[in-house]
Amino acid sequence: MALSIAARSAVAGQMRASEAASPPLVTPEACARCEAREVSVCSVLSGDDLARLSHISVVSTVGEGETFITEGDPADHFFNITAGTAKLYKLLPDGRCQVTGFARTGDFLGLAAGAVYVFSAEALEPVRFCRFARSKLRGFLRDCPEMERRLLDLARNELVLAQEQMLLLGRKRARERLASFLLSWQQRAAPGPGNRLMLPMTRTDIADYLGLTIETISRTLSAFKKTRLIAQTALSELIILNGTELAAIAAGDR
Amino acid sequence: MALSIAARSAVAGQMRASEAASPPLVTPEACARCEAREVSVCSVLSGDDLARLSHISVVSTVGEGETFITEGDPADHFFNITAGTAKLYKLLPDGRCQVTGFARTGDFLGLAAGAVYVFSAEALEPVRFCRFARSKLRGFLRDCPEMERRLLDLARNELVLAQEQMLLLGRKRARERLASFLLSWQQRAAPGPGNRLMLPMTRTDIADYLGLTIETISRTLSAFKKTRLIAQTALSELIILNGTELAAIAAGDR
DNA sequence: CGCGATCTTTGACCCAAGTCAACCCCGGAG
DNA sequence: CTCCGGGGTTGACTTGGGTCAAAGATCGCG
Numbered sequence: 001m002a003l004s005i006a007a008r009s010a011v012a013g014q015m016r017a018s019e020a021a022s023p024p025l026v027t028p029e030a031c032a033r034c035e036a037r038e039v040s041v042c043s044v045l046s047g048d049d050l051a052r053l054s055h056i057s058v059v060s061t062v063g064e065g066e067t068f069i070t071e072g073d074p075a076d077h078f079f080n081i082t083a084g085t086a087k088l089y090k091l092l093p094d095g096r097c098q099v100t101g102f103a104r105t106g107d108f109l110g111l112a113a114g115a116v117y118v119f120s121a122e123a124l125e126p127v128r129f130c131r132f133a134r135s136k137l138r139g140f141l142r143d144c145p146e147m148e149r150r151l152l153d154l155a156r157n158e159l160v161l162a163q164e165q166m167l168l169l170g171r172k173r174a175r176e177r178l179a180s181f182l183l184s185w186q187q188r189a190a191p192g193p194g195n196r197l198m199l200p201m202t203r204t205d206i207a208d209y210l211g212l213t214i215e216t217i218s219r220t221l222s223a224f225k226k227t228r229l230i231a232q233t234a235l236s237e238l239i240i241l242n243g244t245e246l247a248a249i250a251a252g253d254r
Numbered sequence: 255m256a257l258s259i260a261a262r263s264a265v266a267g268q269m270r271a272s273e274a275a276s277p278p279l280v281t282p283e284a285c286a287r288c289e290a291r292e293v294s295v296c297s298v299l300s301g302d303d304l305a306r307l308s309h310i311s312v313v314s315t316v317g318e319g320e321t322f323i324t325e326g327d328p329a330d331h332f333f334n335i336t337a338g339t340a341k342l343y344k345l346l347p348d349g350r351c352q353v354t355g356f357a358r359t360g361d362f363l364g365l366a367a368g369a370v371y372v373f374s375a376e377a378l379e380p381v382r383f384c385r386f387a388r389s390k391l392r393g394f395l396r397d398c399p400e401m402e403r404r405l406l407d408l409a410r411n412e413l414v415l416a417q418e419q420m421l422l423l424g425r426k427r428a429r430e431r432l433a434s435f436l437l438s439w440q441q442r443a444a445p446g447p448g449n450r451l452m453l454p455m456t457r458t459d460i461a462d463y464l465g466l467t468i469e470t471i472s473r474t475l476s477a478f479k480k481t482r483l484i485a486q487t488a489l490s491e492l493i494i495l496n497g498t499e500l501a502a503i504a505a506g507d508r
Numbered sequence: 509c510g511c512g513a514t515c516t517t518t519g520a521c522c523c524a525a526g527t528c529a530a531c532c533c534c535g536g537a538g
Numbered sequence: 539c540t541c542c543g544g545g546g547t548t549g550a551c552t553t554g555g556g557t558c559a560a561a562g563a564t565c566g567c568g
Contacts, residue, residue: 113414211425469527
């Protein structure tokens with residue numbers, strides 16, 4: 001990631017030197033170097049198509065806490081996360097929040113949108129992404145069925161996850177929800193040294209993702225620690241000691 | 255619907271007469287007559303493509319209570335509902351059930367699946383559908399980008415609904431959930447005479463959809479009746495008297 | 509290095525919805 | 539017409555997780 005951020009900075013630097021008003025367009029070379037490519041939609045693209053795509057994409061970064069997609073705004077862009085973690089969420093008028101997912105490197109955002117975005121996205125740590133204008137992407141897709149197929153696969157996979165989450169929110173108990181979350185996050189997040197699990201989100205984010213409160217998250221984590229299912233190495237860093245048992249809890253088997 | 259069922263029966267009749275072992279293949283003429291076409295994926299197809307699609311589709315019907323997709327089975331087929339209503343659901347090992355959606359005429363099933371189905375589908379009333387082998391559809395999609403685009407649109411729309419449902423399950427109170435459900439069902443279901451809303455599902459199905467119990471559904475419906483938000487004309491048939499107020503409740507505004 | 513802000517943990521109490529149980533209603537079979 | 543069985547409704551009571559409150563970590567910053 002350090003390498004990649006350096007590469008990105010170089011691109012932004014180029015841009016700034018040549019034309020400060022226009023956004024930092026991506027060069028095919030930058031795409032070829034991008035270490036997020038193999039986990040992104042772009043992985044299916046041949047050199048030729050990749051070059052075309054790079055010309056309609058714009059790289060940017062946002063800092064921690066910044067909102068880069070706002071529910072209700074015209075859904076003019078798609079986003080491909082190339083570094084960092086973001087939370088995706090929906091709000092009720094009175095402020096109640098449901099986090100619908102966490103987006104990481106390689107995730108493609110904007111599929112779940114009609115004319116306007118139906119969710120907001122906020123960076124949990126510095127996030128870098130490629131942005132595509134919806135109108136331009138449409139033209140690209142016309143000539144590139146592989147990409148369209150890939151997007152369909154992504155959307156289908158997201159649907160599978162969404163339904164799994166409905167089961168969790170509708171029918172699982174608090175401890176089952178948290179166990180499910182820890183295991184699924186372990187799947188998706190690169191494990192740190194010593195099998196450490198990094199959680200870039202706050203307890204509030206986890207609570208809003210699992211349909212619980214921060215107090216319940218805290219209490220349940222403490223219970224998991226007491227029964228030696230997990231160990232906490234830092235506030236946002238823990239180790240899963242007994243994944244088998246956690247999986248049994250997640251499935252509702254005890 | 256009556257006409258359509260008759261048409262289907264004719265097709266099945268032909269089939270049975272000629273070759274009992276093989277399934278009832280659809281003829282292009284049957285597709286042209288199909289009154290579910292305009293609301294289905296097939297609506298985007300030209301006559302030529304429609305004819306091709308018809309040759310890889312198989313019509314069948316299932317009776318009330320029959321399960322025609324089983325979670326965990328190899329996901330070999332896609333389904334396009336052409337009549338009736340089905341519930342889609344997931345189960346936990348101990349039997350807890352989450353209904354992830356109700357499928358009606360025009361709905362396309364099987365997008366949310368990897369190698370195996372991740373949900374089950376059961377007919378709530380007699381259901382008719384066209385079934386496509388996944389392998390055959392893949393070949394068809396290769397030559398028919400409109401269809402692929404349409405499937406992507408369908409998947410995206412389902413994703414929007416899924417996220418809305420996550421908000422409901424994670425953050426809404428019982429009365430807000432029920433109000434949301436009644437209004438969304440009113441949107442999708444053809445209104446009966448006198449603005450009547452037909453509910454082909456049982457209280458149990460509604461409860462499993464909203465992450466509640468039948469008792470809570472029953473009590474909340476009674477409360478809505480008492481405050482004259484709705485009126486009940488039969489066990490599974492009601493009228494929305496005050497949609498504005500229901501919408502305010504659904505949004506969490508009171 | 510120590511201050512203040514923010515996040516987390518823990519405890520005491522409460523309540524929305526779940527559980528358990530009795531009864532009702534309706535529709536189909538005999 | 540009556541019986542029977544499977545929803546559906548309603549009431550009494552319980553409870554898992556929410557709410558409120560206070561104290562304890564953690565971290566950025568001057």
